[in-house]
Amino acid sequence: MIRSHYVFWLVFALMMIGLYVVISHGNLLKKLIGLSMFQVGVFLFFISLGKVDGGSAPIISEGVETYSHPLPQVLILTAIVVGVATLAVGLALAVRVFEAYGTVEEEELLERDQDEATT
Amino acid sequence: MMFAVMAALLVTMLLALVRAFVGPGRYNRILAINTFGTKTVLFVAVAGFLFGRPEFLDIGILYALVNFVAVVAVLRLTHDDPVSSQNGEDGT
């Protein structure tokens, strides 16, 4: 069990650290960092599903017989670029929130909204 | 032989990692990350030889490059931040 599943456990640990940061921390930028850690966990999970023992990179060349599966790699390759694009959108939103509210802390944002609603 | 080199690289990575964790201050961290980056370049090169397919060294070239860009970016974009530009106590 340990020998065959250790990768998954460590990857899950990574994902959960990211999830914890996203849920618990109030800072929007820290949340984005947590999100990207979670994302890396998912990437590693996918890639590790495609790996074969003794396999090699799926670039065909003579004298190599076993290759890892190319499909997860394709999915993750595009996902990384999409991930950084969405990270940019998130950051842009955070910057605009900061310009409007003067803070990126969730609690202070909620307080500001409350104040405006009551007055 | 390759394995010994790989082990040395991994141990050095761990040492640099500790330096990046404890700091103190920004410059120590950048230095540690820069060192770590060169170790990853070597890692890619040695791993290629260790597992018998050394033809993917393009990745190593990219690492060497990107590592430099990261150091420049960190220096440039944190330069005018008053909070933690001093060394010493920083909150972790």
Place this chain on the structure above:
Amino acid sequence: MTVLDVVSGVLLSVGAVFVLSGGVGLLRFPDFYTRIHAAGITDSAGAGLILLGLLVQTPSWETGVRLMIIMLFMVLTGPTATYVLAFAARRDGLPIWHEGDGRR
């Protein structure tokens, strides 16, 4: 065991020792400026020797060319990065360590 194997083995092991000692220095030296020395050792001597050791073993010229490009890039970027770091730290007023000061 050919001559090339021996040469490559020697280069690799000396490089590994340099890399390792640089890592230890990065951790043990007392302040930022002294640590740059350690980083410099791993970046130039360690990396250069290991890459040379690999170069001796290369199966094809394409791999060799790539190794040489990596070496060129590292020779260009490594010292520049450490120089800029030291320069910026000096300008930022990071104090220099003297004998008898505490570690920082």
Place this chain on the structure above:
Amino acid sequence: MTTFVLINVTLLVILTATALTISRMRALYEATMLTALFSLVTACLFVLLDAVDVAFTEAAVGVGISTVLLLGGLSLTRSRETVTPRRRRLPGAAVAALTGGTLIYAAQDLPGFGAADTPVQSHPITDVYLRQSQEDIGIPNTVTSVLASYRGLDTLGELVVVVTAGVAVLLLLGPLTRPEDAGWRKALDLVDYRVLRVVSGLLMPFILLFALYVLFHGDFGPGGGFQAGVIFATGFVLYGLVFGLDKAQRVLPKAVLWSLIPLGLVLFIGLGVVSMLLGGSFLDYDTLSPGDPAAGQHLGILLVEAAIGITVAAVMTSVFFSFAGRRATR
């Protein structure tokens, strides 16, 4: 095989430790630096897990672009996090523990890591991608052939997402929202660093050349449109950081950049339409060269990769410009 396991475990442990440290750090600049380190380790792991193309992308994106974007975002907002109160920690920890427990429980049913008889490996599609692609397309790098040909439509969708995200950032931070100040705050600090300027100037042509090499060598080794686009953008990011935003924008005017964003997408879709007009289905490159399907595939893949490269490079560069060109409100 034990060598592999040892290296793998070491890297994964380094990764998890870095993640833990990042999650505990309140100084966000430092946390971002560690994110760069995190990406370096991830990229090493990808190399180890045989995903060389992914490692390529992760290195360029994670260490280059996303670090720069995070730092840019930080310099426009606040760089210190407040203390997370205890009452907020507990729910997050509970949810994480619960989800993690569920995942680990569910993972018992997963086939072992690296086993050769898993559904993933024994599915007929594996054989199509690894063996039959050599006759259909004839490109050694199966990742490229799957990306650009077998799953071309999927890639088109991803490209649309990238374009949408780029447009969203431009709408949020671009010049339409506020007149820009061109100077990127004060004069650039790094301009005094002569060595840095000389070396960066020396590196620039090599970076662009390398990006082109990655673009056109993607058929035979790791590389392709996404990677090349990001490397291009990294080159311009370096240029902008060292020589100042003004100069970078003089080299690459915004009008050009913004027209390049849709250009790649139009090229991609246009290629699909052309292949339909020639009698095939959407993005069926066989029709591009009647009588010699493999040649058509080569041409199609090359064009698609170029289109991806153009769009990704333009999006990443203009996103960087819009972060860098914004004035900090403090």
